[in-house]
Amino acid sequence: MDPIVSLQHLKKYYATQKAVDDISFDIQKGSIFGLLGPNGAGKTTLLRMITGIFYPDEGNIILDGQPFNPSKDIAKIGYMPEERGMYKKMKIGEQALYLAQLKGLSKADATEKIKYWFSKLEMETWWNKKVEDLSKGMSQKLQFVITVLHEPKLIILDEPFSGLDPVNANLIKDEIFGLAKNGSTIIFSTHRMEQVEEICDHIVLVNLGKKILDGTVQEIKQKYKENIFSIETDQIDSITENPIFSIIKKEGQKVFVKINEGNNSNQVLGHLINNNNRIIAYNEVLPSLNDIFIKLVETTHATTRAFQNL
C-alpha cells in the first residue's frame, strides 16, 4: 500500500538549534502512527511542518502521492495541537461552526456534522454554552470533535489524552480506532508509552532532531529484547546460578533470568527439567517501550536539549 505521508530528508533549523535534522519516514494509510520523543526533541516542529504551519528548510513532504501544498491540502488534515485553544467567550456551537468553515466546509454541511458529533459524544446541550463554562476534560472533547469534524484523511493529535478522565479517554480512544478503521490515518504524538503500546501500529522515536527508531511496536520490541525470561515455579530456591543463564531477580514465585551468550531458551528449559524444577509458566519478557525509550534517549546523552550555535 502507498504511504499517505512520506517525509524525505526534512530539515528545519532555528537560529540556535537544529530542531529537525534530516528526518525521513513513511506513514501507511489507515494506520495509527506514534511519534515519540522527549520534550524538545523536535516533535512539534515536525508536526507543524506536516500541517503546513512551517515550511521545511530542506526536504520534501509527499501527501497522498503529491507534493504537499498547504493551501490546498489543509482540508485533508485535522490538527489538534498540544496546547489546546478556544475563544473563551464564544458560544461553543458558533465556535465549532467557525472553525469548521475555516477548514472549507459549507455552513449547512458544518452544522449537520457538528450535530452528528455532538449527539454521538453526548454534547448536545453544549451548543449555547461558552468555553469558559467547560471543564478541562470537556474542552478536550470539544477540541477533538473540532479536529475530526471535516473528515480529514490525516488526523494529527498532539497528546490527545492529557487531562482526560479514564471514561472520556476510553471514549476518545474508541473514536480513534473507529476513524482508523474507516480509512483515516492518525498521527499520534505523545510521551505516554503505555498508550502507544496499546494504540499504535507503527512508531518513530526522535531525539535531538534526529530519528533514532522506526518500526512496528512488535519489531522494535524484538529488536531491543535482551533474552530475558520469567520462570514461575513453586520451588524458587532450587533455581541457582549456572553457565546457561544468570538470575536477575526473584519475585514471589517468579524468577527472572537472562540467557547467557551462545545459549537459547530451550536449553534453559532443558536445564530446569533436568534439575527436576517444577515449572508452572515460562515466558519471554519483552522490554516495554518505556524501557527502550529511556535507554535510547539516555544513550544520546541529553534529555533536555542544550542550545548550540550553528
Added chain:
Amino acid sequence: MHKIWLIIQREYTTRVKNKRFLLVTFLMPLLIIGLIFGSAYLSTTGTEHRKIAVIDPNGFIKTSLKNTNQIEFLFPENIDTNNYSQKGFTDILILPQFEKNSKTDYILRSKKSMGLMLQNSISEKINTAIEDQMLQDAGIHQNVLDSIHKASQFAELKAYEDKGENTSKESNAGLAMGIGYASGFLIYITLFIYGTMVMRGVMEEKTNRIAEVIISSVKPFELMLGKIIGIGAVGLTQFAMWIILITSLTSVGMGLLPADLQHQVTALQQNNGQMGSVGMVQASESAMRIYNMQHTIATANWPLILSCFVFYFLGGYLFYSALFAAVGSVVNEDPQDAQSLTFPITMPIIFSYLITNMVTQNPNTPLAFWASMIPFSSPMVMMARIAYGVPSAVSYWELALSMAILIVGFLFTTWLSGKIYRTGILMYGKKVNWKTMIKWAFTKQS
C-alpha cells in the same frame, strides 16, 4: 479570500454584538450633546454674583460704571475695608484720585478671591469709564459716545476664500479650527482605542492557544489581516452610528424649539440673514444666533471633510493597527511586556496629536506640511489642515501625495508586521524586544 471573509465576519459580529459596544455607541453622542448643552446652560445660569462696594473720590465713575448680571457696583456711604463684608458686599473697590496722563493703581479686596475673567472685565469697565470721561472732558457729547459704542458692536470680520472667476466662498477660521481640532482628536482617540483592540485580540488568540488551531487552517497573514479589517469595520460602524445619532438628535432638538423661533430661523434662511419683508417682526436674538450657527456650519465643505476623515481614519488605523498586531503577537502572558513594546508606537501618536494642536491654528507652516506628509502623523495633521479648505490651505497635489504616502505606508507596515506576526504568534516563553522583531521582519523566513 473566502476564509479572510469568515475571519472578518467573526471579528466584526462578536464585537458589534458586545454590550459594551452598544453602550459606548449610544451613550457617547448623548454624552457629547449633553456636555455641550450642559456647559452652555451652566455658563448662563450658574455664575456667581458679585456685589462690589466702590469708594470713588472722583465722582464721575458712578455714572459710567455699568452693572451686569454678574457684577453689581454700589456706592454706599461709610464703608471701609473692615466692614464691607458685614454690610453684605462681596468685594470692595478703592479707586484713587485720577490724574491725567499718569498711571495709578486701584485696589480690590475680596473675602473670596476673584477669577481672572471677572477681574479683567472689572478693569476693562473702569478703563472704559475713565476713557469716556476723558472724551467728554475733551468736548464729545454723551450721545455721540453712545452711538460710537453701538457702531463698534456691529462690525464683524468676514473672510472669503477667492475661487477665481469672481466667485468666492465665505470661510470661517474659527469653524475650521474647531473641525480640525475635533477630527484630529477623534482620530487620535480612535487610533488608541482600535489599535489596542487589535493588539488585545491578537494577544487573546495567542494566550488562548487558538492561534495554532486557526493557523493550521489559514495563513497567519490572513488571520492578522482579517482581524485588522474586522475591527476597522467596527470602528466605521461606530462613526456612522454617531453621525446618524448626532444629526437626528440635533434635528429633534431643533424641533423642540418654540414655533415662532423656528419660523424666524426659516425666514432668516430664506432671506440670507436679513428680516427683509415688511410687516415681519424683528428676529429675536436667539433666532439670530441659531441662524448664524447654521450659516457658519454650512460654510465648511462637509462632503470633502467627511470623506477625507474616513480615508485618514482608515489609513491611520491600518498603518498603526498592523504595528499593534505585531506587538500583540510577540507578547507572552505578561501585560507589562506589551506596555514597554507599545511605547515606540504610542509615542508618534502622541507627538502627532501635539503637532495637530499647533497646526489647527497655523495650517501652512513647514512643520504642518511635513507632518501632513509623514504617514506617522499625516492622518491627524492633514485633517487639521483640510478643515481650512482644499485647495486654499492644502493644494490638490499635497492632498494626493499625502494620501499616496499613507497608502504606501500602511502597505509597508502591514507587510512588516505580517512577517513579525508569523513568527511571534507561535513563539512561547521567549521574551522579545524590538530588535529581534526587526530581525524577524527582515530575514528570509519560510
